[in-house]
Amino acid sequence: MRFDLIIFDWDGTLMNSVPKIVACMQAAAREAEWGELEVSAIEDIIGLGLPEAIATLCPGIAPAQAETLRQRYSHHFVHQNTTPMPFFDGVEARLARLRARPGQRLAVATGKSRRGLDRIFRETGSGALFDASRTADETRSKPHPQMLEELLDELGVDVGRAVMVGDTEYDLEMARAIGMARVGVTYGVHTPARLSASEPRWVAHSVADLFDWLEGE
Numbered sequence: 001m002r003f004d005l006i007i008f009d010w011d012g013t014l015m016n017s018v019p020k021i022v023a024c025m026q027a028a029a030r031e032a033e034w035g036e037l038e039v040s041a042i043e044d045i046i047g048l049g050l051p052e053a054i055a056t057l058c059p060g061i062a063p064a065q066a067e068t069l070r071q072r073y074s075h076h077f078v079h080q081n082t083t084p085m086p087f088f089d090g091v092e093a094r095l096a097r098l099r100a101r102p103g104q105r106l107a108v109a110t111g112k113s114r115r116g117l118d119r120i121f122r123e124t125g126s127g128a129l130f131d132a133s134r135t136a137d138e139t140r141s142k143p144h145p146q147m148l149e150e151l152l153d154e155l156g157v158d159v160g161r162a163v164m165v166g167d168t169e170y171d172l173e174m175a176r177a178i179g180m181a182r183v184g185v186t187y188g189v190h191t192p193a194r195l196s197a198s199e200p201r202w203v204a205h206s207v208a209d210l211f212d213w214l215e216g217e
Helices: 020-033 037-043 050-059 063-080 091-099 116-125 144-156 170-176 194-195 208-216
Strands: 007-010 105-110 132-135 160-168 181-185 202-204
Touching: 007 144, 007 208, 020 037, 020 050, 020 063, 020 132, 020 181, 037 116, 050 063, 091 105, 091 208, 105 144, 116 132, 132 144, 132 202, 144 160, 160 208, 170 194, 181 194, 194 202, 202 208
Parallel strands: 007 105, 007 160, 105 132, 160 181, 181 202
Antiparallel strands: none
């Protein structure tokens, strides 16, 4: 079947932003006097909203220290860290090709903040490719399915006509919670085994593999 609505995660699915997220979180944790955070631990929480990510990374952290860490992370991400965040090779062209199909709708469901996603949309000129988007600070964080439910309601699409695409179990589990089809990508942060546990319709190992499947549906 062809899906009327394709919903994409952002970090690790469309954009190779993982190295920057890791570097900024490590710097923020040091400055908040929490200590060193392992790369693998940070990669594991990518996709969650920032408050949920900090709570998971730093169990028992005091609210004031958590707020300091959040503020320092945002400062590094926006103002200080210069790690490049390119789209994965081929993503922009393949998104545009999908967008050109009659009746095809595209959306984003991300752990980013609204301010962060809108900034990326402006900087890359990619916002026009998407009909709608939801961020973790304007609804509930993944893996709760609220952001998907809101996107379906906004665009008037039945859950059976939509698919969620993501690189983490958080993406796939929020889709599974409402019976939405889901596709995993292995070039992001979670392992193929973790993705497969969520019973995806397809697991793609490259950008070309992903979009070939989406265009073939």
